[in-house]
Amino acid sequence: MNAPERSSAFLLDEDSGEQKCVYTADTKVTNAGTFRLNKEDHTVGNLFRMQLLRDPNVRFAGYYCPHPLVHFINLKIQTNNSTVAPVEVLGSAIEDLANETDHLITQFQESIETWKRENDTEMTSQF
Amino acid sequence: MPNQRFPKVQILHIAPHEIKFILSETDVSVANTLRRIMIAEVPTMAIDLVEFHANTTVLNDEYIAHRLGLIPIRYQPPESMKGEDCNGAFLPHRECVCYERCPRCSVEFELDVSFDEVNPLRAEEELMAPLTVSSQDLKTNNESVIPAHFLSQDEQDEAQDAGVAIVKMGPGQKLKLKAIARMGTAREHAKWSPVAVATYRFWPVITINEEQVATLTMEQKQELVDICPDRILEIDDLTGSIKAVENAWELSTYTEDIKFHQDSLKKRKEDDDFVRIEHSADKFIFTVESTGVMDADEIVMSSLRVLKDRLNHLAQEVENLKDM
Ligand SMILES: [Zn+2]
Numbered sequence: 486m487n488a489p490e491r492s493s494a495f496l497l498d499e500d501s502g503e504q505k506c507v508y509t510a511d512t513k514v515t516n517a518g519t520f521r522l523n524k525e526d527h528t529v530g531n532l533f534r535m536q537l538l539r540d541p542n543v544r545f546a547g548y549y550c551p552h553p554l555v556h557f558i559n560l561k562i563q564t565n566n567s568t569v570a571p572v573e574v575l576g577s578a579i580e581d582l583a584n585e586t587d588h589l590i591t592q593f594q595e596s597i598e599t600w601k602r603e604n605d606t607e608m609t610s611q612f
Numbered sequence: 613m614p615n616q617r618f619p620k621v622q623i624l625h626i627a628p629h630e631i632k633f634i635l636s637e638t639d640v641s642v643a644n645t646l647r648r649i650m651i652a653e654v655p656t657m658a659i660d661l662v663e664f665h666a667n668t669t670v671l672n673d674e675y676i677a678h679r680l681g682l683i684p685i686r687y688q689p690p691e692s693m694k695g696e697d698c699n700g701a702f703l704p705h706r707e708c709v710c711y712e713r714c715p716r717c718s719v720e721f722e723l724d725v726s727f728d729e730v731n732p733l734r735a736e737e738e739l740m741a742p743l744t745v746s747s748q749d750l751k752t753n754n755e756s757v758i759p760a761h762f763l764s765q766d767e768q769d770e771a772q773d774a775g776v777a778i779v780k781m782g783p784g785q786k787l788k789l790k791a792i793a794r795m796g797t798a799r800e801h802a803k804w805s806p807v808a809v810a811t812y813r814f815w816p817v818i819t820i821n822e823e824q825v826a827t828l829t830m831e832q833k834q835e836l837v838d839i840c841p842d843r844i845l846e847i848d849d850l851t852g853s854i855k856a857v858e859n860a861w862e863l864s865t866y867t868e869d870i871k872f873h874q875d876s877l878k879k880r881k882e883d884d885d886f887v888r889i890e891h892s893a894d895k896f897i898f899t900v901e902s903t904g905v906m907d908a909d910e911i912v913m914s915s916l917r918v919l920k921d922r923l924n925h926l927a928q929e930v931e932n933l934k935d936m
Contacts, residue, residue, distance in 0.1 A: 492706060495799045506929040508936075522926070528648045529922065535641035539615045576930045581616040583923040585642070590916045592621040596633070597909050600623040 494556050495524050508572060517545070517563035518571045526550060530558045536578040537562060542569045617642075628694065629763045629901060631908035634815070636895040643812050643896040649915040650810040652798040655699045656905045657685040657719065657757060659803075661792040668785045669745075676779060676787070681803045683747050683776050684760040684904040685719075685793050695760070695906035697914040702795040719757040719793045721750040723778075726786040742782055747775035750791065757793065760904030806911050808901045815895035816864040818844065818856040819888045825853050828886065832877050836886065839873040845887065854887065861897070864889060 497503045503523055511517040522529070530548040537546035545563040562571035619638035625631065635643055662677040669676070687698035708717035725745050734743075747759035761775035762768040779787065798805035825833065830847075833854055837845045844860040847853075857863070866889060874886050902908045 491800050495797065496706065504929075506926065506933060508933050520930075528645050528653070529926070532641045532645045535639050536615065572930060572933050576927065576934070578615070579923055579927045579930060581614075583920065583927060584616050585619065585638070586916055586920045586923060588616075588618055589621070590913070590920065592619065593909075593913060593916065596621045596623045597626065597913075600626055604626075 497524055511561075511563075514563060516565070516567055516569075516571070517561070520560040520562070520571075520575065521557055522560060523557045525558050526556070527558075530560065532582060533560060533575070533578055536582055537574060540574055540578060541565075543574050624897075626909055627764075628907050629904065631898075631900050631912060633898050633912075634895065635812070635898060636815070638894060640893070640896070643898075645919065646912075646915055647810050647812055647898075649918050650807050650900060650911055651805055653918050654697075654806050654911055654914045655704070655795050655797050655918075656804050656806045657687060657698055657702065657793045657795055658801075659683065659685065659721070659791045660705075660794045660796065663790040663792075665788040665790070666786050667789070669779045669781055669787050670785075671779045676789075679778050680791050681801070683750075683778075685757060686760040686905050687757055689756050695902070695904070695910065697906060697910050697917075698757075698795055699914060699917070701756075704796065705794045713792060713794075715754065717794060720753045721759075721791040721793065722753075722789075723749050723751070723791065724788045725749050725781070726788075727781045727783055728786075731783070740783065742780040744773050744780050745778045745787055746773050747778065749775075749778075763902070763904050806903060806905045806914075808903050810898075810900045810911075812896040812898045814891035815897060816844075816861055816866065817888075817890045817892050818860055818864075819890070820854055820856070821884050821886055821888075822853055824884050824886045827879070828877060836870065836874060836877065839869045841867055841869060844889070845870070866891070 497505060505523055507521040507523075509519050509521070511519070527550065530550065534546050534548050537543045542564050543562065544565050545561065548558050548560040550558045560575075562575060564571055564574055617638050619642070620636045622634040622636070623631070624633055635646075659677075659680045662673075662680055664673045664676075667673055667676065671679075686695045687701060688695050689701070703717045705713065705717040708714065710717065723745070725743070727743050730743055731739060734741075747761050750759050752758050759775065762771060781787070796804040828836070830852070833847055833852075836854060837847060842860075842863045842865055844856055844863050845854055846857050848855040870887055870889065871885075875881065877886065900908050900911055902911055906914070
C-alpha cells in the first residue's frame, strides 16, 4: 500500500530534516520573501495574513495552500522599505496575536466565572 | 506591539453541552481561527485500536471497530464535576517514550457480552428479544476516562438504550474485545473532534435612515415592517418612525425581502435606502455544542490554549530565522 502516514498531515517529518518554517528571499522584488510553514493550513495562514495587513510597514501579505494533499502553506510578504525585513514584520504580527490570545484567555475566564456566579445554576455534569 | 487588539467576550448561555457567546472588537480571521481549532485541533480521547477475541455478531470486526472509534470518550478527573480538557493529563501516543503503550498515553476498555449469559437476567417480556450492546458495556481501566453515554439528562430519559448502541445480538452470539483509547486531534480523524457544532454568525448592523423614512406614509412603513419574515422591525410608537426590535440580532437571518421591497417604495430609484442590514466586521455570535467528551466552555478554553501554544512555537521558529 502506498497510503501516506496518517500523521503526515500534522507532524513534522524530522527524519527527512523537515523544518517548521523556511524563508526564501524574493530574487526579483526587494524587501520581499516567502515563508513556507510546514504542517500549517488556513487556520494560521489567514490569521497571519490579516494581522500583517494591519501593519503600516507591510505593502503585501498573502498566503496559499498549493494543493489539498500537501500539508504546508506559503506566506508571501513584501514590506515598504529596506529598514524592516519580512521576518521582522512576521515576528511582530505573531507577537501581537499571541498577546491578543492571552487577553482572550483572561476575558473568557472572567466572563465564564461571572456568568456562572450570576446564573447560579447547578453546573454539575450528570455523567 | 503596535497593532494589538483587545477583544471583548460576552457570555449568552452556558450549559454542560453548549455555550453561546459574543466575541467582539476583533477580526473575522480570529473568529474563524477559533472555530477551526475547536473543530479540528482540540485534543480529545477516542478509541483507536481494537483487539477482537470473539465476534459472532452480524457486524464484522472492522465495522464494530469503526463504531467504537466514534463513541465520545470523556475525561473527568475523580474530584471534578465536569468533563475536562485531557491535554496534559495524557500525552499523544507518538510523543510518549514508552515502547508500545502505557497509562500516560492510552486507556484500555474491555467488552465481554454474550447473549446467552445476559438473556436469563432480563425481564420476562424482553426474553429472547435482540440485546443491544452499548457503551455501558465498555469497562475502563482508568476511572477518569469513560464513554459519554448521553449528552444530557433529557437525552437519557428519552433514550431506548442504556448508552451509545454498538451492535444488536441474538441467541448464541458473543462479542469480546479490548479497545485502546488514545489522545489525538481531528486533523488525523474526525472521531477526535470534541464538537458537534462550532459556528459563528455575523452580528447584524441595522441602520435606519430617519430622513428617508419620514417621507413614507404610515401604511408604507407598516408594509416594510410586515415584509420581513424575521420580524426584525417595528413602528416606534413615540416618533412614528421605524426601529429595529430589541432582539433583532437574534432574529436576523439576512433575508433580502426588505432590500427588494424598499426599492418599490422609493420615489426615485437612486434614492437612499430606508433600512440597511449589514454584517458587522468585528462582532460575532458563537454557538459551540459538545459531543460529550468535555464541557462546552472547556472546549473554548482548550482551543485558546492550543492557539497560544501554536503561536509561541511559531514565534520561536521565526525568531530562529532572524539569526540565520
Ligand atoms: Zn506511553
